[in-house]
Amino acid sequence: MQTQLLLEMAAETIGDREAYTTVEGTLSYADAFHRAKGGAALFHRLKGDTVVFLGHNGPAFPLALFAAGLAGKPFAPVNYRLADEDLRKLVARTAPSIVIADGNMAARVHGIDGVTIVTREAFEAACDDEDNHKEELPFVDQDIAVLLFTSGTTGDPKAAVLRHGNLTSYVISTVEFMGAGEEEAALVSVPPYHIAGISAVLTGTYSGRRIAYLHSFAPDAWVQLAHAEKVTHAMVVPTMLARILDEMERMDIDLPHLRALSYGGGRMPQSVIERAIKKLPQVDFVNAYGLTETSSTISVLGPEDHRAAFSSDDAHVRARLGSVGRPLPSLELEIRGADGTTVLGPRESGEVYVRGEQVAGEYLHKKMLSDDGWFATNDSGWLDEEGYLFVEGRLDDVIVRGGENISPGEVEDVLRLHPRVRDVAVYGLPDDGWGERVACSLVCDGDVPSVEELADWVKSRLRSTKTPENWDFREELPYNETGKLLRRVLKSEMSKGVAA
Amino acid sequence: MQVKPGSRWRSAVDTTEVVVVRPPKGEVSLECGGHPMVALGSDAPEGLTISPDFSAGTSVGKRYVDAESGIELLGSKAGTGSLAIDGRPVELKDAKPLPASD
Numbered sequence: 001m002q003t004q005l006l007l008e009m010a011a012e013t014i015g016d017r018e019a020y021t022t023v024e025g026t027l028s029y030a031d032a033f034h035r036a037k038g039g040a041a042l043f044h045r046l047k048g049d050t051v052v053f054l055g056h057n058g059p060a061f062p063l064a065l066f067a068a069g070l071a072g073k074p075f076a077p078v079n080y081r082l083a084d085e086d087l088r089k090l091v092a093r094t095a096p097s098i099v100i101a102d103g104n105m106a107a108r109v110h111g112i113d114g115v116t117i118v119t120r121e122a123f124e125a126a127c128d129d130e131d132n133h134k135e136e137l138p139f140v141d142q143d144i145a146v147l148l149f150t151s152g153t154t155g156d157p158k159a160a161v162l163r164h165g166n167l168t169s170y171v172i173s174t175v176e177f178m179g180a181g182e183e184e185a186a187l188v189s190v191p192p193y194h195i196a197g198i199s200a201v202l203t204g205t206y207s208g209r210r211i212a213y214l215h216s217f218a219p220d221a222w223v224q225l226a227h228a229e230k231v232t233h234a235m236v237v238p239t240m241l242a243r244i245l246d247e248m249e250r251m252d253i254d255l256p257h258l259r260a261l262s263y264g265g266g267r268m269p270q271s272v273i274e275r276a277i278k279k280l281p282q283v284d285f286v287n288a289y290g291l292t293e294t295s296s297t298i299s300v301l302g303p304e305d306h307r308a309a310f311s312s313d314d315a316h317v318r319a320r321l322g323s324v325g326r327p328l329p330s331l332e333l334e335i336r337g338a339d340g341t342t343v344l345g346p347r348e349s350g351e352v353y354v355r356g357e358q359v360a361g362e363y364l365h366k367k368m369l370s371d372d373g374w375f376a377t378n379d380s381g382w383l384d385e386e387g388y389l390f391v392e393g394r395l396d397d398v399i400v401r402g403g404e405n406i407s408p409g410e411v412e413d414v415l416r417l418h419p420r421v422r423d424v425a426v427y428g429l430p431d432d433g434w435g436e437r438v439a440c441s442l443v444c445d446g447d448v449p450s451v452e453e454l455a456d457w458v459k460s461r462l463r464s465t466k467t468p469e470n471w472d473f474r475e476e477l478p479y480n481e482t483g484k485l486l487r488r489v490l491k492s493e494m495s496k497g498v499a500a
Numbered sequence: 501m502q503v504k505p506g507s508r509w510r511s512a513v514d515t516t517e518v519v520v521v522r523p524p525k526g527e528v529s530l531e532c533g534g535h536p537m538v539a540l541g542s543d544a545p546e547g548l549t550i551s552p553d554f555s556a557g558t559s560v561g562k563r564y565v566d567a568e569s570g571i572e573l574l575g576s577k578a579g580t581g582s583l584a585i586d587g588r589p590v591e592l593k594d595a596k597p598l599p600a601s602d
Contacts, residue, residue, distance in 0.1 A: 002506060013560055013578075139541075165506065169521070172521065174597065174598045174601075175598075176595070177561020196602050203600070203602055206561075207600070296601075300601055329596070
């Protein structure tokens with residue numbers, strides 16, 4: 001099943017309903033489908049096998065996504081925040097291709113071999129041009145819906161392949177068609193080149209929930225748009241949530257229409273989510289865990305789970321606020337040992353493996369699925385007795401000290417509870433005696449606490465083997481633009497320090 | 501008939517349209533309103549009428565399964581005819597939507 005059928009179904013069933021909104025205006029589902037067909041005619045006519053999208057959020061993004069599907073050309077949104085040289089290198093890899101570029105970005109990719117540039121304005125005009133609606137387009141049997149360059153916290157970006165079947169399987173197995181009420185609106189602020197941006201278009205369209213786009217994330221603009229558009233649903237990454245809460249307090253704006261807030265894309269500090277639950281008592285919180293390679297969400301901690309954990313006296317139940325909930329019923333999930341085959345039991349830490357129709361597990365020219373369909377996520381985690389999944393971070397980030405596996409997130413959570421600690425990153429550094437030792441970089445508010453005090457803080461809550469031995473204080477920590485902490489950067493900086 | 505994943509079909513006797521979400525094992529006759537469906541975009545034989553035994557209707561956005569052949573269909577357009585595989589009525593697949601996560 002192809003992704004553009006999701007829009008076709010919405011257009012035929014609830015065509016008049018508002019679909020995508022920005023400050024520039026709103027498109028209905030019927031409008032959007034009509035225009036996407038116009039855009040598809042343009043893509044069909046132009047040379048280029050792939051449609052690249054270089055631009056901010058807005059209705060042009062879903063239009064280009066669906067138009068590419070209708071034209072049978074894979075859709076590849078790229079990161080406009082890359083440095084010019086990296087961006088050009090990435091776009092060159094997509095040739096022969098058509099690039100839809102925001103007016104102020106087009107010059108950055110000018111003159112690359114095999115790349116045809118269409119400005120966003122020209123694309124939108126083509127969508128609306130009646131000449132592009134005169135002929136039926138031929139059906140193209142194209143399997144690949146989306147090429148998504150992974151954020152590349154390690155090494156060069158890889159092009160993850162998402163097939164129409166992976167994406168539509170995720171949508172129809174998790175979303176009720178037209179399940180959203182007419183008053184519902186989702187605020188989308190994640191960028192188009194993030195898997196959550198893609199899945200938001202598809203699930204929003206299928207559920208009939210209007211999408212209000214923010215061109216790009218800024219906390220004050222987010223709060224204002226959420227207020228003005230009477231937003232009922234939103235998805236944020238952890239770094240956004242703390243800044244949104246700050247901004248709500250600073251501007252003294254409440255969000256009475258907000259009903260559901262989902263978060264994912266990184267570890268949520270427990271202190272932030274507890275603050276959010278107190279500040280927004282009417283809101284249903286959803287923690288979603290997923291990867292680009294799995295077509296978005298594979299595990300969900302739902303609103304009831306949040307409430308039960310938040311109010312429980314049982315330490316095991318309360319701890320679930322730090323879990324990513326339970327795997328979707330439409331897929332299978334296992335924790336496996338270092339040999340990659342032994343399936344581990346409850347509370348045993350290993351690598352997260354997943355299997356199901358939405359799991360693409362594929363890069364261009366490189367299938368990563370095993371013969372029986374399992375995908376190794378490269379994430380470390382464990383399940384509790386009730387099947388709640390706790391993700392400890394990337395396998396490479398787990399610190400192995402004298403044979404003991406130490407999750408950086410666990411140590412970070414404890415340090416973050418210290419009243420003076422604003423932000424923290426824990427990582428391993430090479431150690432002659434233990435293989436690796438625990439190190440950390442901290443951002444503190446006010447007077448910097450003594451290392452002794454901080455070490456005692458950790459030791460009394462965890463144990464001495466998990467207590468950092470290297471302490472590095474700085475003004476801020478390095479994050480990539482989608483809010484992922486760049487531990488690798490700290491690790492390599494600090495490793496040099498150790499060697500010197 | 502050959503029923504490929506992702507292929508789209510329409511009823512010969514009503515407005516129902518479906519898309520194949522999961523293909524059947526082997527060949528099957530995909531029917532709606534008591535008559536074989538036709539590939540979307542091709543002509544249906546004329547003069548057929550809907551069978552009362554297969555007139556419970558098909559909904560848009562609902563998934564239908566046939567355990568014996570393993571086929572799974574998604575209603576992409578509603579109609580008055582109901583779906584069947586080799587004469588066996590399909591079953592509505594119970595789907596529990598998840599809390600919105602994106």
